[in-house]
Amino acid sequence: xxxxxPLIGGNWKMNLxxxxxxxxxxxxxDGLDAGLLAKCGxxxxxxxPYLSQISDLTAGSGVSIGGQDVSAHExxxxxxxxxxxxxxxxxxxxxxxxxxxRRHGLGESDSVLNAKVLVAMKAGLDVMLCVGETLDERxxxxxxxxxxxxxxxxxxxxxxxxxxxxxxxxxxxWAIGTGRNATPGDxxxxxxxxxxxxxxxxxxxxxxxxxxxxxxxxxxxNAEAIFAQPDVDGGLIGGASLQSEDFLxxxxxxxxxxxx
Ligand code: PEP
Numbered sequence: 001x002x003x004x005x006p007l008i009g010g011n012w013k014m015n016l017x018x019x020x021x022x023x024x025x026x027x028x029x030d031g032l033d034a035g036l037l038a039k040c041g042x043x044x045x046x047x048x049p050y051l052s053q054i055s056d057l058t059a060g061s062g063v064s065i066g067g068q069d070v071s072a073h074e075x076x077x078x079x080x081x082x083x084x085x086x087x088x089x090x091x092x093x094x095x096x097x098x099x100x101x102r103r104h105g106l107g108e109s110d111s112v113l114n115a116k117v118l119v120a121m122k123a124g125l126d127v128m129l130c131v132g133e134t135l136d137e138r139x140x141x142x143x144x145x146x147x148x149x150x151x152x153x154x155x156x157x158x159x160x161x162x163x164x165x166x167x168x169x170x171x172x173x174w175a176i177g178t179g180r181n182a183t184p185g186d187x188x189x190x191x192x193x194x195x196x197x198x199x200x201x202x203x204x205x206x207x208x209x210x211x212x213x214x215x216x217x218x219x220x221x222n223a224e225a226i227f228a229q230p231d232v233d234g235g236l237i238g239g240a241s242l243q244s245e246d247f248l249x250x251x252x253x254x255x256x257x258x259x260x
Pocket of ligand 1: 011171175176177178179215216217218236237238239240
């Protein structure tokens with residue numbers, strides 16, 4: 001895994017009551033001792049209305065929080081949207097951009113996602129840019145071309161100096177929430193292509209510093225084999241992030257790859 005520290009993200013999506021969210025967060029904080037957090041970054045992506053509460057609970061713990069999305073605009077008449085500065089105000093240090101449930105579910109284009117990346121970085125947020133192919137694209141042999149196009153268009157105008165604030169999440173759409181995950185070899189192969197492309201867009205040294213997470217039906221029983229791949233630097237976890245013991249086991253699996 002070179003010198004990259006693994007990162008595990010928990011994407012809670014539009015789930016949990018406020019009380020459940022607080023309970024989940026507390027259970028995670030109880031299980032995440034300093035030893036684990038010294039070896040693995042942990043970021044939570046709660047629903048927007050819970051960010052302040054989860055920010056209060058996680059303050060000083062070493063666990064960071066982020067938005068599930070961010071507006072492409074800095075401020076103004078954009079009903080229902082949340083700006084990067086608002087996320088920062090409530091304690092977020094990062095945001096997801098381009099999760100497939102927005103990219104494919106809501107039709108967000110690469111150019112909109114690129115605007116989100118630029119606005120978020122300009123405001124000072126770290127960005128986790130999600131990329132991934134659909135099942136049709138995979139079956140027609142286009143996976144790599146699609147993913148690299150999403151990567152290149154999403155990063156238009158991002159300077160090499162900002163790469164330290166970028167994480168890529170490779171999330172094949174057919175694997176998200178389906179119980180079907182990419183094999184460790186398939187994940188490694190795509191992650192390697194993503195890193196090689198970053199090396200061409202920027203330079204190899206900078207590309208080697210960027211964390212590339214895998215997302216798509218990661219569970220405690222498949223996590224370690226996926227995270228053990230040399231270009232896989234942890235995971236973005238949906239369903240299993242809602243169960244504290246499963247999420248903690250996934251963090252432990254990432255730590256095991258550092259220890260081995
Ligand atoms: C996700 O939402 O980013 C995700 C990977 O979901 P799941 O783990 O449920 O497939």
